[in-house]
Amino acid sequence: MTLPTVTTDEVDPTKLRWRRPRLRLGRWSAPLGIAGAAVALIWVLVAILAPLIEPHDPLAQNLPILQAPGHGTLMGTDELGRDVFSRVLSGASVTIPLSLLLVVMSVLIGAVLGAIAGFIGRWVDELIMRITDLVMAFPTVILAMVIAAALGASLFNAVLAALIVSWPSYARLTRGLVLGLRQSNYVVSGQLLGFSALKSLWRDIAPNILGPILVLASLDIGTAILLLSGLSFLGLGAKPPTAEWGSMVSDAVQNFDSWWLGLFPGLAILTVVVAFNFIGDALRDALDPKSNTLRGGGLTL
């Protein structure tokens, strides 16, 4: 059997990335996207307003320990007598902004390096692409764990580790898109009119490749949340007193009979990840209604 001669440089982010199982939403894409946006908006509001709406101090250990939900608390208390509901709300203000920051930083770093690689080409391209190959050759989560462990457990280091493993997919996507437009007539026309490389990239290329990059970014927010909570769950992220969903689930493992300890932060992770993924899927379908991938949609936007 001969393999199709598609190189990894082709613009197909689903091939460049380790695939996450993807729902085929079909005509439900838009309504689910709106529902996802609503849930995500609620979570973002919670993240912003957490200090104001928490019924208790999420760090105060002044309630009866391991109390089931209902006795004056919505989601019970943990083994140190802290209010789980307040901690779940507080966790939103830790995980969501950090995940958004992580995705924004990955997009910025990846897009800039990818654009440089695609526009300049030659050895610069070679160098940047080999670095992305190097990073992408390892399983994401495991590489992030190794880096986070090497840097030392802290939320900042967890974000840094996640950043190191997540920018290459943006670099590859951007490079492919830039490469596709580089020789297009309007980019060449701009150059003939005396555009510098920066001006070509900014005026002619960037507006025309933004769509697919934003879709990938929106699909990645959920992944970023999972990765950060995952690192915290493993003890490589948030340090103990901090109310972080991943570390809350991790603590719950030690008190397995108290189901409320793990259920609520778990549900928080689930709802926020699903909400952001629905937004991403809807965005993708909106930008490219014909196919289930980004292929083709990117260059003709």
Add this chain to the structure above:
Amino acid sequence: MTVPVLSTSDVVVEYRGRPPLRAVDGVSLAIGAGEVVALVGESGCGKSSLARAVIGIEKRASGSVRFGTSDVPVLGIRRRPHELTGMQMVFQDPNSSLNPRRRVGDQIGDGVSAALARGEAGSDPAEWLERVGLDPGAARSYPHEFSGGQKQRIAIARALAARPAMLVADEPISALDASTQTSVAALMRALCLDAGAGMLFISHDLSVVRRIADRTLVMYRGRIVESGHTETIWQDPIHPYTQALLAAIPVPDGAGRLPITPQDADRLTWTEAIPEALERTAP
């Protein structure tokens, strides 16, 4: 003709392969100010490669291209020096010539900025739209709101707004329908003459070329096989390839004759060099 605006000597363009494909095989030409020169030939004869090599999009294997007094470098990462923005290009496909995400007025404005940067007079994009036969109020619209012919007019406006001394047009009318072809071609000639610019007009449509070109170059397999005044060549083609090209034009004489289809045996005679077919001036 005094100092030509554009001159090339022995331009060779090769594409990698085994053996390498020599698309342009030693072409020398010179175009003066206010002169419209047509380059004709069949598909794949190297017309577009020559045009792209002339303006510097395509790498030249050898030979040189001079615009005025400066050499034309190949377009790369570096910004084109201002003096070279006096050379502009109109592409074949109007749909890919304009940035879909920018207003057409802004894109024509890029041409105006190029003219200003070179120390030439500025102009108003809306004025250019009017000059190419479009509504000046359309400056705020995006390219997808226009038809192919209109987009090509916008691309022409953008190129001319840079006040070029040389316009290279790579089959600018072949993607347009028959009714707009002639009007766009005539418009290009009028605007170039108006600006005193030279034009290299590439086409395989000989009847349009006859209307607008002062001189015609006939290209076959990467070489210029016949050149000279358009009317001279039209009336009395010497080279067998030119004769075959002209014979292939349908004649609307009502007699219902079909144009002559070239035979494979003819192709052998087309590659021969006929020195007297070049630089023909007198009728």
